[in-house]
Amino acid sequence: MTAILFIEQMLNGLGYGLMLFLLAAGLTLVFGIMDVMNLAHGSLFMGGAYVAATVHTASGSFVMAVASAVLLVVVLAVLLEWLLVRHLYGRDHLSQVLATFGVILVADDVAKMIWGPAPVMASAPQALSGAVELMPGLPYPAYRLVILAAGVLVALGLYALVNHTRMGMLVRAGASNRAMAEFMGVRVDRVFSLVFLLGAALAALAGALMGPLTAVQVGMGEEILIPSLVVLVIGGIGSVRGAFVAAMLVGLVDTIGRAFVPMALRGVLPPTLVSDLGPLIAGLATYALMAVVLAVKPTGLFPARG
Template sequence: MSSTLIAEQLLNGLGYGLMLFLLAAGLTLVFGVMDTMNLAHGSLFTMGAYIGATLSLYTGSFVLAVAGAVVGTVLLALALEIALMRRLYVSNHLVQVVATLGVILIVDDVVKATWGAAPIIAGAPQVFSQPIQITSDWAYPSYRVLVLVAGLAVAALLYALVNHTRLGMLVRAGASNRAMAQMMGVRVKQVFSVIFLLGAALAGLAGALMGPLSAVQNGMGETIMIPALIVIVIGGIGSVRGALVGALLVGTVETIGRAFAPALLKQFMPPALVADTAPALAGMTMYLLMVAVLFFKPRGLFPARG
């Protein structure tokens, strides 16, 4: 087990964690600030991935693909917000869960009817096709470096937006006391709409960036929603800082587990059992991490609400 392999898997884990952050940040704002459970958030991630992959294949422009994915996802989210979400803001969580589960089923059928059941393979853009030589015996994919840089940049911008702008102040006011904020002249409904669309933009961006790293396929949004939900529980519901820390922890732990679990298990098990046991054990790592965090910090690492 070389130090190069460990370093590479750590970088892979950080990259995956930052993609989780883009998804979890919007989810934690919608749930933590607006008290709205939107299980269809993963469907916005799926649409961003499909739109980005399609534009990339047909235009050859990565910039256009990412921009189109973000804009397209925001427009779809706007239609969803007007048609459904505004009614759910004042509903109980059970109604929100059932309604957004229905949205997931509809989006899955629309995706299957539009793009078919076969996965779409959209490779990394040509400019990022060559790896970056870090050491004499270690080259790291340049596209993964782009994902790292983009994720960190978005995290910094989002933190500044929430904590150092008028919009962020309005968001915190609406979250702490909606009725009082309305009495003070804050247009809470409009603020909530902006939050929902911001979350959709982040989900679309995550989908577009994830496309070249894996096959774009129907249901990918539901799959990634599980670790995204674990991220916001670990970080603290409603906390952007918590979402970032939680995402980096989950991404790193899960990636390290998947990379090294087979080698560790081979010391104790026959190879036939390792093939089945290692993936399951690696998938358990994020749940074990969540249990450990909640044991010591029941409200998450950085709870937004006092």
């Protein structure tokens, strides 16, 4: 293993971690602040990927594709929050899980009806199809660098929103003591609706950006939802900072399990077995990380209500 390969894989891990952060940040805001377990969050991610791929193919503009994906998914989230989610406020988590799992089944069937069961091919914008030489001997895809930059900018923007704006103050007040906030004149229901829509926008953005790097297909939301829940647990429910740190850790651990551990096993195991072990080892390493963190800090790394 060369230093160039190590740096390249670490950048891939950071990119994957930042996309997990976009999804997990919405999850942790909705669950940590609104106390609603929204399993349909992955379906919003899938919707963003499908819409962006379709608009990009039709218009040729990737910026328009991402903007359309975020806008349409937010509109769908408005309907979802109005028709279902607001009726789950204050209900037990089992009711929330069952209701939002039903949304997953409906969303998957709707995607099959519109786009068919076969994967939809999404492409990166032509201007970002090349590579940027970060250092001698290390060309890195320009599109992946854009994903890294987008993830960092969103993380900084979320931190500023939650901790240094009036909106963030109202969100924290409603989460800490809803009754008192309402007595002080805060429309907590409207604040929670905005939080839900913000989470939906982040999920759509993650789906639109991840589309060119992965297969846009039915069920992709459920696949990424599981590691996002792991990020939520490791970071601490309701903590944006915790979601960011946990997403970076999970992204790097997943990359190490997929890229480096199989390299070490090739000398002692058959190649076909090694290729199958990569994803398995990555998954086990991620869950082992979660187990270690929970053993040391049962509420996560940065619990919002610690």
